[in-house]
Amino acid sequence: MSGRPVRVRIAPSPTGDPHVGTAYIALFNYVFAKQQGGKFVLRIEDTDQARARADSEQMIYDALHWTGLSWDEGPDVGGPFGPYRQSERRELYQHHIGVLLDKGEAYRCFCTEDRLTKLRLQQTAEKKNPGYDRHCRDLDPGASRNRAAGGEAHVIRLKVPLEGPIEFKDRLRAEPVVRDAKETDDQVLMKSDGMPTYHLANVVDDHLMEITHVCRAEEWISSTPKHVLLYRAFGWQEPEWIHMPLLRNADKNKTKISKRKHPVSINYYRDAGILPQVLLNFLGTMGWSFGGDREKFTLAEMIEVFTWDRVSLGGPVFDLAKLNWLNEQYIHELSPEALADALIAWRLNKEYLTKVIPLIQKRIKKLDEVIPLTEFLFSGDLDYAAVAADMKVPDVAPADVGKAMLELVEKLEAREGFTAAILEQETTAWYTALAWQKNHALTLLRLAVTARRASPPMFETMEVLGKEITRRRLRRAAEVISKAK
Ligand code: GLU
Numbered sequence: 299m300s301g302r303p304v305r306v307r308i309a310p311s312p313t314g315d316p317h318v319g320t321a322y323i324a325l326f327n328y329v330f331a332k333q334q335g336g337k338f339v340l341r342i343e344d345t346d347q348a349r350a351r352a353d354s355e356q357m358i359y360d361a362l363h364w365t366g367l368s369w370d371e372g373p374d375v376g377g378p379f380g381p382y383r384q385s386e387r388r389e390l391y392q393h394h395i396g397v398l399l400d401k402g403e404a405y406r407c408f409c410t411e412d413r414l415t416k417l418r419l420q421q422t423a424e425k426k427n428p429g430y431d432r433h434c435r436d437l438d439p440g441a442s443r444n445r446a447a448g449g450e451a452h453v454i455r456l457k458v459p460l461e462g463p464i465e466f467k468d469r470l471r472a473e474p475v476v477r478d479a480k481e482t483d484d485q486v487l488m489k490s491d492g493m494p495t496y497h498l499a500n501v502v503d504d505h506l507m508e509i510t511h512v513c514r515a516e517e518w519i520s521s522t523p524k525h526v527l528l529y530r531a532f533g534w535q536e537p538e539w540i541h542m543p544l545l546r547n548a549d550k551n552k553t554k555i556s557k558r559k560h561p562v563s564i565n566y567y568r569d570a571g572i573l574p575q576v577l578l579n580f581l582g583t584m585g586w587s588f589g590g591d592r593e594k595f596t597l598a599e600m601i602e603v604f605t606w607d608r609v610s611l612g613g614p615v616f617d618l619a620k621l622n623w624l625n626e627q628y629i630h631e632l633s634p635e636a637l638a639d640a641l642i643a644w645r646l647n648k649e650y651l652t653k654v655i656p657l658i659q660k661r662i663k664k665l666d667e668v669i670p671l672t673e674f675l676f677s678g679d680l681d682y683a684a685v686a687a688d689m690k691v692p693d694v695a696p697a698d699v700g701k702a703m704l705e706l707v708e709k710l711e712a713r714e715g716f717t718a719a720i721l722e723q724e725t726t727a728w729y730t731a732l733a734w735q736k737n738h739a740l741t742l743l744r745l746a747v748t749a750r751r752a753s754p755p756m757f758e759t760m761e762v763l764g765k766e767i768t769r770r771r772l773r774r775a776a777e778v779i780s781k782a783k
Contacts, residue, residue, distance in 0.1 A: 303337070303510070304330070304331060304334040304335070304337070304510050304511065305336055305511075306327040306331050306336065306337075306338055306339070306512075307338070307339035307340065307341055307504070308320060308323055308340055309341045309343045309503075309514075310340075310343065311346065312342055312350050312351060313350060313354060314351060314354060315562075315563035316354075316357050316360075316361035316563060316565065318545070318562055318567070318577075319544075319555070319562070320564070321362060321577065322545060322581045322584060323542060324365075325582060326513055326586070327513050329582075329597070329600050329601050329604050330511065330513065330606075331370075332601045333602075337370040338370050339369060339507060339509070340359075340369040340373070340374075340382065341373075341384070341503060342355055342373050342384065342385075343500065344385045345495070345496070347385070353714060355373070357565070361565055362564075364574055365564065365577055366574050366597065371507075379506065384499050384503065387499070387503065390502060394532070395487060395498065398454075398487070398531055399439075401531065402439070402457070403531035404454050404456055404531070405442065405454070405455055405457060405484075406443075406445070406446055406453070406454055407434040407435075407455050408437075408445060410451075413433075429483045430455070430483050432484055435455075435484065453486045453488060453489055453490050454486070454487050454488040455486055456487050456497075456524065456531065457531075458482045458483065458485065458524075458527060459479045463477070464478075464523040464526055464527060465526075466536070468519070468539045468541055469538055469540040469606050470540060470606060470609050471541075475523075477523040482523060497521060497525060497528065500525065501532075505529070505534050509537050511537055512539055513542060514542065516541045522539055542585060542609065543584075543609075543613050543614055545584055545614060545615075546615050546616060547559040548615045548616070548617045548619075552613050552615065555616050557711075560618055561769075565766045566770060568766075569764055569766045570678040570679075570767065572621060572622075575596065575628065579593075579594060579624060580620070580624050584614035584616065585610060585611070585612075586604075586608055587608050588603065594627055653762045654668075654675055654762055656758070657672070657755065657758055657759060658754055661754070671754075674750065674753070675762060675763055679770070680774075682745070682746075682774075682778045684749070685750070685751070686779075687782075688751070689778065690779070691738045692738065694734070696781075697780050699742070700776040700780030701780070702728075702732055703746065703772055703776040703779065705728070706772065707769050707772050707776070709727075709728060710724055710765065710769065716760075716761060716764070716765040716768075718755075718758045721757040721761065725739070725740075740756055743756060743760075743772075746772050747760055747763065747771050747772070747775075
């Protein structure tokens with residue numbers, strides 16, 4: 299690594315809402331790159347077409363830009379190592395898989411799904427670890443090539459050494475990370491549709507993009523031995539490995555953060571009135587310490603004093619109370635002008651008002667009626683005390699109403715797009731399946747989303763409020779309802 303100009307990257311997959319974990323890893327890569335005078339690259343890993351969502355890539359850019367981070371190279375800004383979107387790099391992966399086949403480091407596997415399923419069942423029955431039995435590993439390369447040329451479906455697997463340690467050094471761990479080759483499957487590198495798997499595409503791209511340090515979340519550390527083998531198979535220089543601790547819920551078991559415990563989308567924090575610089579500051583305190591007990595610092599200050607030595611691996615807790623506390627500190631210190639700007643950037647702007655107005659325009663006589671009528675469109679969490687008694691469905695146990703509401707949240711999450719039409723469609727299907735009356739279902743939703751008995755049209759209101767705040771309110775209301783007697 300020495301001597302090579304620092305180049306780091308984040309490589310999000312566009313599979314849903316932009317995750318705070320992406321901002322967290324982006325922050326550390328960005329800070330390190332800036333400090334070292336290096337480059338920070340954004341690469342879109344969209345080879346899993348089944349999971350990719352059309353709107354997700356743009357949401358990643360928008361959400362990261364909102365935090366204040368920027369990248370030197372990426373699909374949207376270009377750069378000398380492009381394309382930066384994996385779906386546009388298929389020929390490169392094809393070429394490199396050819397290299398591995400020629401070197402005898404990879405092989406074609408013609409095993410059918412059916413055979414693999416039977417194998418798994420047999421292994422489970424015999425209480426063996428499931429894994430590929432290397433049935434095709436020693437096929438004659440010439441014969442294998444001919445079968446492929448004849449159109450026989452196949453995948454391409456890495457020839458993992460049969461035994462011996464696979465070892466690598468992680469910047470944050472004193473001891474080398476060691477994995478026994480015997481426990482490592484002959485990883486699929488290319489799927490039968492000619493698409494690379496994460497492992498192949500990730501390593502080829504990191505190499506071709508001259509990435510010097512791979513800083514990513516700890517959840518990928520189990521993939522790294524396979525990546526190390528790939529670097530060796532190609533004969534390439536490995537990057538330095540840095541696996542950051544996972545963000546944890548503030549629960550007893552410190553489980554990995556999940557949307558069931560609190561929102562994980564960057565957009566939620568934006569819509570809920572967290573200042574972007576505060577989110578970055580907060581993420582900067584996750585696992586890393588500024589020094590002393592200082593928790594409030596700017597991005598520039600973090601860049602100035604940053605070292606990997608101050609990252610500790612004990613799972614950092616993503617504690618909303620702490621985030622809110624930090625936000626409060628910043629808000630109190632802002633000048634009135636700066637706070638006004640923050641409010642304008644948030645929701646007191648023409649763009650948002652233009653969405654709000656159609657909801658109430660026909661219901662007002664004077665301008666001064668707008669704010670009282672729409673105050674729930676400018677709030678985060680609502681107080682349900684005054685309406686909790688009404689949040690029920692006749693003849694349905696409160697716990698079941700709460701559960702049903704969470705099911706609706708899941709349905710909405712699974713669906714791309716958050717428009718009034720989609721919301722109406724999903725909601726109608728939901729209460730119809732439950733055999734609930736429409737007016738009961740809609741009253742329930744209205745109370746959950748607005749904490750009012752009367753509101754502008756429900757689905758339009760939800761659309762304007764946005765999916766993050768709407769979902770958060772539905773989840774909180776579900777909690778309130780479930781606790782009711
Ligand atoms: N595509 C992976 C992700 O979604 C990238 C992991 C890595 O940084 O290697 O996070």
